[in-house]
Each structure stands twice: as structure tokens, then as C-alpha cells.
Amino acid sequence: MTTTKILMATTALSMAAGLASAQEMANDMTLVSWGGAYQKSQVNAYADPYKEMNPEVNIVWDESSAEAVAKLRAMNEAGNVTWDLVDVTAASAIRLCDEGLAMEYDPEELLEPAPDGTSAEDDFGDLIVSDCFIPQIVYSTTFGYRTDMVGDTPPDDICDVFDLETYPGKRSLEKRPINNMEWALLCDGVPKDEVYDVLATDEGQEQALAKLGTIKDQVVWWSAGADTPQLLADGEIVMGSTYNGRLFSVIEEQDQPVAMLWDAQVFDLDGWIIPAGLAEERLARVKDFVRFATDTQRLADQAKWISYGPARASSAPLVGEHAELGIDMAPHMPTDPENAKNTFLYNYEFWADYRDDIDAKFQAWLAQ
Amino acid sequence: MKLVTTNFRPSQTFTVSVLAAAGAIAGLLVGTSQGSTLLGLVIGAALLAALAFGAMAMEDQERPIRWAILIGFGLIGFLIGGVSAGVVGLLFGWFFGWFIYWIGKGRYRAHLVPYLTPGQVLWHYAFRVICGAIFIFLITPILVVMPLSFNAEDFFTFTPEMLRFDPEGYSLKHYQDFFTNSDWQLSFRNSLIIAPIATIISVSLGTLAAIGLSQSHVPGRRAIMAILISPMIVPLIISATGMFFFYSQIGLFLENDIGLSKTFVGYVKIILAHAVLGIPFVIITVTATLVGFDRSLTRAAANMGANPVTTFFRVQMPLILPGVISGALFAFITSFDEVVVVLFVGSARQKTLPWQMFTGLREQISPTILAVATILVVISIALLTVVELLRRRSERLRGMSPG
Numbered sequence: 001m002t003t004t005k006i007l008m009a010t011t012a013l014s015m016a017a018g019l020a021s022a023q024e025m026a027n028d029m030t031l032v033s034w035g036g037a038y039q040k041s042q043v044n045a046y047a048d049p050y051k052e053m054n055p056e057v058n059i060v061w062d063e064s065s066a067e068a069v070a071k072l073r074a075m076n077e078a079g080n081v082t083w084d085l086v087d088v089t090a091a092s093a094i095r096l097c098d099e100g101l102a103m104e105y106d107p108e109e110l111l112e113p114a115p116d117g118t119s120a121e122d123d124f125g126d127l128i129v130s131d132c133f134i135p136q137i138v139y140s141t142t143f144g145y146r147t148d149m150v151g152d153t154p155p156d157d158i159c160d161v162f163d164l165e166t167y168p169g170k171r172s173l174e175k176r177p178i179n180n181m182e183w184a185l186l187c188d189g190v191p192k193d194e195v196y197d198v199l200a201t202d203e204g205q206e207q208a209l210a211k212l213g214t215i216k217d218q219v220v221w222w223s224a225g226a227d228t229p230q231l232l233a234d235g236e237i238v239m240g241s242t243y244n245g246r247l248f249s250v251i252e253e254q255d256q257p258v259a260m261l262w263d264a265q266v267f268d269l270d271g272w273i274i275p276a277g278l279a280e281e282r283l284a285r286v287k288d289f290v291r292f293a294t295d296t297q298r299l300a301d302q303a304k305w306i307s308y309g310p311a312r313a314s315s316a317p318l319v320g321e322h323a324e325l326g327i328d329m330a331p332h333m334p335t336d337p338e339n340a341k342n343t344f345l346y347n348y349e350f351w352a353d354y355r356d357d358i359d360a361k362f363q364a365w366l367a368q
Numbered sequence: 369m370k371l372v373t374t375n376f377r378p379s380q381t382f383t384v385s386v387l388a389a390a391g392a393i394a395g396l397l398v399g400t401s402q403g404s405t406l407l408g409l410v411i412g413a414a415l416l417a418a419l420a421f422g423a424m425a426m427e428d429q430e431r432p433i434r435w436a437i438l439i440g441f442g443l444i445g446f447l448i449g450g451v452s453a454g455v456v457g458l459l460f461g462w463f464f465g466w467f468i469y470w471i472g473k474g475r476y477r478a479h480l481v482p483y484l485t486p487g488q489v490l491w492h493y494a495f496r497v498i499c500g501a502i503f504i505f506l507i508t509p510i511l512v513v514m515p516l517s518f519n520a521e522d523f524f525t526f527t528p529e530m531l532r533f534d535p536e537g538y539s540l541k542h543y544q545d546f547f548t549n550s551d552w553q554l555s556f557r558n559s560l561i562i563a564p565i566a567t568i569i570s571v572s573l574g575t576l577a578a579i580g581l582s583q584s585h586v587p588g589r590r591a592i593m594a595i596l597i598s599p600m601i602v603p604l605i606i607s608a609t610g611m612f613f614f615y616s617q618i619g620l621f622l623e624n625d626i627g628l629s630k631t632f633v634g635y636v637k638i639i640l641a642h643a644v645l646g647i648p649f650v651i652i653t654v655t656a657t658l659v660g661f662d663r664s665l666t667r668a669a670a671n672m673g674a675n676p677v678t679t680f681f682r683v684q685m686p687l688i689l690p691g692v693i694s695g696a697l698f699a700f701i702t703s704f705d706e707v708v709v710v711l712f713v714g715s716a717r718q719k720t721l722p723w724q725m726f727t728g729l730r731e732q733i734s735p736t737i738l739a740v741a742t743i744l745v746v747i748s749i750a751l752l753t754v755v756e757l758l759r760r761r762s763e764r765l766r767g768m769s770p771g
Contacts, residue, residue: 028630028631030715030716030717034733035727035731035732039731051549058716059550060554060716060717061716062715062716062719063730064733074612077613078612078613078616078617079616079617079620080619080632082715083635083715224730224731225731226731226732226733229733230524230525233521233523233525234524234525254521254522254523
């Protein structure tokens, strides 16, 4: 009967097709990153050149960095770690390292020295904040505003975010206490060097939440880095915080009427960790890739695609022009002296100790 | 012969007041969007009342008056807000031109039996309006993404250029991105590998299970049935968590003890997991078809010397095929749409379209997702149309009327 034959034929065909395409790749290396423009910069700066040199390696990208800690825990529990290299923020790297989920490494052995012979350890300097963390970029969380919605006096102070009279309209803030609490205290008259001391007390936390409370009904809370750019492009908000690279993309690549408010930008680090317990063959492959991807030239190349500062001191002078737009990238870096006039240093130790506590208070306050 | 009303004329007061009410509603909408709700309401009511009065006074001039209303509304819209508002104005004009005469000349009763009370007439049309509103409610979210997928910018925003119907505001670049971007291509291929194979497995197993469970002599039928359809009832996130640990072990066994490649094992895991999710749909649809299946046919086949396998393929299968196919469609869609289990069980090499859409939406709000969604909607419509056409064809061949 024809139906039966057709059914059999389809079965056989799709099985064969499935098997064929499944068998073709055995030399996969799974890199975990954040997606979007950031991942594109990594593909262009490291992955594509690496593939050209090593055509047998097949790089697969997984956009799971946002839940890297939870997923890596589960994979470890199930004894089946499918990731080879994971891009995480410094804070996550510290947690993963403490839990034994990330591999400790020796910078001298794993990483390439700078071209002038400076050791990798000195070249990265303080940015190696954990024994497992291989720094890649310095980024900052800062504000962007709609140039057509702020009148003749564009905001130039972080406290303008809290000024509803001069700049009426919605603003977007990240749906977590980190950064928001610090900014609130800064604008409530707390001197910069005392912010974390104040924030360590219950009264200080109340004070920060009270300051945030003054704009609460005008705040749109975001959880993905892409939210604020979308809201700014829609004109739904006057200003909003997000990662500086996303704002660069909105302003220069998408040509939206948006400008940066660099005041009190908060620096943070992002880099690789190698999951603990990789099989020898996979580990060797990943180490070879990391050595290539974190050398001075590659880190400088990444800055051609996105406005994040390279983590190596020796890469900074090599930062050139945007690969497609041809504009000079240096003035768009968060570390540029003009932009870094007033910066705020994110305190890893403080947040490692207080995060759970303040998180709970913040979420409770949000729900009120 | 059907009883229909002819020559029914409502009073002029009725016409004018109905039109004033309709105008008030339309004016309310326009007024709100222009910043003054109350003013819009008053102007809308007055304008439509006046128009209705005038149109009824010159009712033999229906065609020119309707044209005048159409163009007048289009012009007003254009003056208020440019080309797109002009188009909306034309739609309003067309509607009110028709509505004035539909009410005024009593056409709304033309196809109804004459003994209906005004309340019944009102309900007759209110019912249709409600049905239409529900339909719009269901379909609008899908339709809205379609024009946005042609956006020339990388945001989910109707740009001013798009609203002006300026060709500059539209582009196919998100479609181009879908067809050239290796991430999207990988996930599309994966979906096309995983969904059909998972469907075939769930159809084979589900059909066998349904046939077995429909035999009256099977002990504990209800309990077995309940277990088999449990993947449909248990919250997906719970199945997914269980599957993650279960298939991790199986995967390790296949990789380390049997020596299959990691990639291949990854596909096997997802295909099996999706087959499990698809089986309940097949069981339910096939069981439903089997209710109408005449057992004496299999006995007759056995009587003529056919073995059970021949009986199944020659007698039973063709008759229950509609149930099997609709079960297969459900199983396919389940696998094709599924994101939770893939996120748990799969690794990046096996990412499917929904996975890619999910991460794409979270990490970068790119209209490529809308382009993919549009393509998928078109494919689904095409699939359903093909199935429907095949069904009609087979019914025609069997001498039944489609219905």
C-alpha cells in the first residue's frame, strides 16, 4: 500500500539525514557568551581568526552566560559538563571559583606575555580578581538619554536621574540593587568614599531605598541588557541605565537620538572561566584557544567591534578605529579620561557579603 | 420560500441618534489619540448626526454622497496626521458612508425574518460583532509582528518612516540575517532534524499504545493510559528537570561505554525527550478515532487469513489514518515549538529555533525574531492548508462531500 511505503521512506530518509548531519562534527568546542553585539565582537576578534588557523575545530556558541552559574551547577551535579569556555562577569567568576566549578589557572603558563615581554600577570594586573578569572574587557554600567526629550540642558550629573522636575518622564533601571543603591546614596549626599560603609548598615539601605522611592513610579525595571536600548529607541523613557557598549551601538550604529551620561559610571569586568574537570583532550583545545584569544592583539581587535576597554594594559595603545564605521574608538571607551572623570568602583567584596540580604530587601521594596 | 423583510424604514430620529452614538465612539478614540477625549466625543457625535441628517435628506444621491464622505474623512485624517492617518480616515469614511445608509434605509433588517423584535435584531448583530472582536483579539498579536519584521531598524518599533509608508522605513535585512546568520541556520537545521524524527517515534509508539489500550482485555488500561499521557499534564519544567538528570546518565553511558560521539548523543537525547512529549497527543487522537472503528473488520480480515500485521496496515491503518495524521501534526508542533526541555537537555550544538528565539529575545531584541516568526506563521498556514486540501481530496475520492 502506498501510504505505508511513503511512511517507511520518510522514516528512513529523515533518520539517515539526521544521522549524517549529527556525525559530521565531533571536534566541537562550546563557548558560552552573552549574545548580541558583544558576542559578535568575540566572533570577529577571536573566533573567526582562530578558525582560520585551526579549521578542524568547530566553534559552537551558546548564549547562556546570563544563567551560567545555575547551569554550570546543574551540569556538574549531573556529571555532564557540555561547555568548554564560559564568559562571565567577575562576580560570577568569583562565585564559581569558590564553589569549585571553575578551574584555577596559572597566568604565566596559560596566557601569552605582552609583546614587550611583560608577563601576563603584570599585564592584566589587578584585573585578575580571582584565581579562575581570565579577564577580557572592562565595561561600565552607565546612563543614556534621549537628546530630543531633555530640552536645552542635557543631563550631565548622575543625580539628574533623580530630578523629576527638570527631566520628567520614565527612566529605566536594572531590576537589582547593585549600582542602583550606590547611585541613590551618592545623590542623597553621601560622599563617594563612604557609600559602602553607609550601605552596610540597615539605615543606609533604608536611605538608599527611600531615595529610589522618590522616582519609583517613574521607573521601568529592566533585566536584559537589550531592554534599555529598545526603550530609548521607542522614546518610552527619557534616560536609562545599561552597559556602555549597548549604548554605543544605539548611538553610533543605529543612529538613534541618544547620548551618554558618563557621570558616576560603574566599572565592572568580564572574562572567561574554564569549567573544572574537563577531559584532557578538551582542556588542551580550550587552553590553546584561550591563549590565542587573550593575547594583546586579539583584545585590542575586540575594541574595533564594541566599545569595551581591553583588559590588558598593553592592548590599550593598539585600540584603533571601528571596523565598519571607521570612527575612532578611543573616545567611546569607558576608560577614556574624558569619560572617566567621575567613576565609581564596584566593590566585589562588599556585594559578595551583602548581596543576598540586600537583594531580599530590594525585591520586597519593589513589590510594595 | 424564506420570509424576509422588505421596505422597512426606521424613523429619522432613530437613524440620527444611532449615528450620533457611533460617531461619539469613533470621536472618543480619535479624540483620545489627539489629546482631548471630551472634545473628540462631542465633535464625533455632532458630525455624524449632521451627516446622517443630510444623507437622509438626499437619500437618492447615495453613491456621490458616500464618495464625498469617504474622501472627506480621508482628507481630515491626512490633515491631522499625514499619510497613515489619511488611510485610517479613508477606512472611517468608507465605514460611515456604508453605515449611514445601512441604518437609514433599514437594510439591517433586510435579511432577517420580519417578526423579530428590535431587541432580537440588536442581539443578532451584537453577536456577530462580539465574535469578530474575539477573532481580532486572537489574531492581532500575530498580525502586528508581520509589518515589524520588515523594519529597517534593529528595534521593535514602528518608526515614523514606517507609519508614513516610506519605502526607506522597510527592508528585508532581517530576513537576510535569518538566511545568512550561522546561528539561525544551525538552529533551523536542528529543528528540521529533531522535529520529524521525534514525530515519527511518537507516532509509531503512540499508535501502537492506543491500539493496545483500546483492546478491552488489557488489564489496568486506565492506569497505563494515565501514565502514558502524564507528560502532557505534569508541568513542563518538572518533566524537563527530571529529563535533564535522566538523559545525562544515558548520555554518559552512550558516550563513554558505547563510544558514540557527543554531538550524536546530544541529538538522541533531545529526540527521545521530544518523542515522550509527543506521544500523549498521538495516543489521544488515535484513541478517539478508534472509538468509531468497527472491530468486526479486523475479525473479518483474520477470517480471510490475514495475519495481524497485514490486518493493521491494510485494514485498520487506512481507517484511523486521519487520527494518526492529526496526532502527528500535534507531535511535530510540540517538538518544533518546545523550548524548556531543549534548554535543559540539549547543549548549544543542538539548539533549536525556539531556543535561538528565546535567547535572541533576551539578549538582543532583534527583529530577526519577528522575521522568523513570520516565516513560521506562513509555513504553519501552508502546512494546515495542505493537510486540509489532502483531506478534502481523499473525501472526494471516497465519494463523500467535504465538510
